[in-house]
């Protein structure tokens with residue numbers, strides 16, 4: 001069964017605040033709540049090498065070739081990354 005990572009949207013307990021892994025079959029519905037404390041949770045897309053925080057998502061986007069553009073002059077942009 002695939003492993004999924006869930007993380008509390010807000011609040012949460014020691015288990016879900018920093019994300020936890022749970023194995024679920026594909027047929028099972030997504031978890032909506034932490035099984036321990038009942039806080040609302042969301043499923044996090046797993047990236048084993050880089051963790052799953054929001055800053056890592058931005059970092060990965062850059063590494064994946066998305067470019068942030070800086071406006072240099074009117075109508076001119078420079079690639080920052």
Ligand SMILES: [Zn+2]
Nearest residue numbers: 013016034037
């Ligand atoms: Zn919890």
